[in-house]
Amino acid sequence: MSKQKRTMTLTGWLAIMLMMVMSLGFASQAMAQSADPERELTTSVGAATPDTWRQVRSGETGPNFRDSRAESTYNLINASGESWRQIRNRWVSPFGLIAIGGMLGLITLFYLIFGRKELDEPRTGRKLLRWTLLERSLHWTVATLFIVLALTGLNLLFGKFVFRGLLGDAFWGAMISGTKILHNYLGPIFGVLLVILLAKLFWHNIPRKHDLTWFKKGGGLIGKGHADAGFANAGEKGWYWLLATAGIAVIASGLVLDFPNYGQGRDTMQWANVIHAVGALGLTAVALGHIYIGTVGTEGSLEGMATGYVDECWAKEHHNLWYEEVKDKTVSAEEAGRSGLDDEPAPQRTS
Amino acid sequence: MAQMKFMCDAERCIECNGCVTACKNANEVEWGVQRRRVVTLNDGEASEVSISVACMHCDDAPCMAVCPTDCFYKTDDGIVLHDKDLCIGCGYCLYACPFGAPQFLKQSAFGERGKMDKCTFCAGGPADSKEEEYEKYGANRIAEGKLPLCAEMCSTKALLAGDAQTVADIFRQRVVHRGHKDGAWSEVNRQGPDTAAAMDHLAYDATRQG
Numbered sequence A: 001m002s003k004q005k006r007t008m009t010l011t012g013w014l015a016i017m018l019m020m021v022m023s024l025g026f027a028s029q030a031m032a033q034s035a036d037p038e039r040e041l042t043t044s045v046g047a048a049t050p051d052t053w054r055q056v057r058s059g060e061t062g063p064n065f066r067d068s069r070a071e072s073t074y075n076l077i078n079a080s081g082e083s084w085r086q087i088r089n090r091w092v093s094p095f096g097l098i099a100i101g102g103m104l105g106l107i108t109l110f111y112l113i114f115g116r117k118e119l120d121e122p123r124t125g126r127k128l129l130r131w132t133l134l135e136r137s138l139h140w141t142v143a144t145l146f147i148v149l150a151l152t153g154l155n156l157l158f159g160k161f162v163f164r165g166l167l168g169d170a171f172w173g174a175m176i177s178g179t180k181i182l183h184n185y186l187g188p189i190f191g192v193l194l195v196i197l198l199a200k201l202f203w204h205n206i207p208r209k210h211d212l213t214w215f216k217k218g219g220g221l222i223g224k225g226h227a228d229a230g231f232a233n234a235g236e237k238g239w240y241w242l243l244a245t246a247g248i249a250v251i252a253s254g255l256v257l258d259f260p261n262y263g264q265g266r267d268t269m270q271w272a273n274v275i276h277a278v279g280a281l282g283l284t285a286v287a288l289g290h291i292y293i294g295t296v297g298t299e300g301s302l303e304g305m306a307t308g309y310v311d312e313c314w315a316k317e318h319h320n321l322w323y324e325e326v327k328d329k330t331v332s333a334e335e336a337g338r339s340g341l342d343d344e345p346a347p348q349r350t351s
Numbered sequence B: 001m002a003q004m005k006f007m008c009d010a011e012r013c014i015e016c017n018g019c020v021t022a023c024k025n026a027n028e029v030e031w032g033v034q035r036r037r038v039v040t041l042n043d044g045e046a047s048e049v050s051i052s053v054a055c056m057h058c059d060d061a062p063c064m065a066v067c068p069t070d071c072f073y074k075t076d077d078g079i080v081l082h083d084k085d086l087c088i089g090c091g092y093c094l095y096a097c098p099f100g101a102p103q104f105l106k107q108s109a110f111g112e113r114g115k116m117d118k119c120t121f122c123a124g125g126p127a128d129s130k131e132e133e134y135e136k137y138g139a140n141r142i143a144e145g146k147l148p149l150c151a152e153m154c155s156t157k158a159l160l161a162g163d164a165q166t167v168a169d170i171f172r173q174r175v176v177h178r179g180h181k182d183g184a185w186s187e188v189n190r191q192g193p194d195t196a197a198a199m200d201h202l203a204y205d206a207t208r209q210g
């Protein structure tokens, strides 16, 4: 039994040895082959083929793409980065500046030529409630936030060309870091409040037929007399709908940029940034017009948003259709002053 | 003045990640940040190719052009560095960078990313003391007359770092000698009577293997 086993073991060993020797022979033959550069030349494949470069340029990754960086979602070359840089630096920045500067110029010119729009008739002293306390609070909060966001946004885009050299690195560092914090934290609050304000004013801003005529008359500038207008004139409605479209786009793209924790990629961020900047610069330019018309440009407008009440005469001239509906609801200046802050009746909802 | 550049020879890179490790070690970068990465295309296929990437210290650097704080600057050696005291972590440099070089410690709500970190070509950054510099940016080997550790440690010398002209010359020589008897590691065969014939042969090789 044990002898037989030994014989088998011996045979087994012999077989294994034989196999090893044979394989060594093969191996050395193979080694001799691979060490021959002439042969290798004809069989080796260059690693980077034209297809590799096409793949890299297109940003394609595919199932067999590996990146040794932890949790990386990147391709090899971020080709759209340069396009984004060119769009932002060559187009958005200069044209934003032109839009805002141009608007300031236009407003100044307009003021110099036409001057302030005074009331045609003397004030009657009777007041009409136009904006409730809630509407006024919302308006002024949104307005303040808008101005802060516009200034900080402009600083993010253009500040480095002005303030870094002017104020020195230490001050500039604090300034730009404060700018970013304000912009990123106030932005979402502005977004929420603007949506509430838009919802609140929706019924006033539904387009009507007479709005077309208003535009044709240039808001009363062309031809004689005032153009017909309800609670909101066509110009105000235009501003409303601009905010309801471009404004929402700016808010949405802003949220994309502000919350990188959801893992959106570089490409998404690039687009969000372009939409955000174009929309915001455009709105800032138009907002300058809104601010002008609402303050220096028109007699009696600012007091409406400040106290809630407008003069009867102002209502008749600027919003004749609305005036017709609410003219029997006038109150005296004293009554208006008293109810300015509390317990006020809601203004009539008309367009 | 030298114009410092990296260059990775994709024909040589074996995806060992030695450069990544060397960088981590030389600069003691924070957890989660990896200044260098190795990308492999077509892993496991015949056309597999690997390449080590970090900041390439661009001539006309996109990061520099878009940074709202203007915190980037170029050293006399053409190295792109940034000032972490000015950086606000807006991420713009990352959107623009072709190589995904800028990295952030976090990606939190309200755009809280912390300070951007990227490869410094082992040239440190702006700081008041050596300790602060090391703490913020990692090693300043350039100041000690040394090249970046990733390239120094590369096992196959796929990753080259140094003056653009020198690096380009080395690579050009390699391309010419590729497939050479001694794999372009030595210059022995460039001397001797059959040099011209050998060179001819190698030039032919170059057209096949680029």
Ligand code: SF4
Pocket (backbone or CB within 6 Å): B054, B055, B056, B057, B058, B061, B062, B063, B064, B080, B093, B096, B097, B098, B099, B100, B101, B102, B118
């Ligand atoms: S961070 Fe990117 S864009 Fe900037 S120099 Fe480095 S590789 Fe170029």
Ligand code: SF4
Pocket (backbone or CB within 6 Å): B063, B066, B067, B068, B069, B070, B071, B082, B086, B087, B088, B089, B090, B091, B092, B093, B094, B102, B116
């Ligand atoms: S993250 Fe920092 S370095 Fe990058 S663009 Fe923004 S401020 Fe500049």
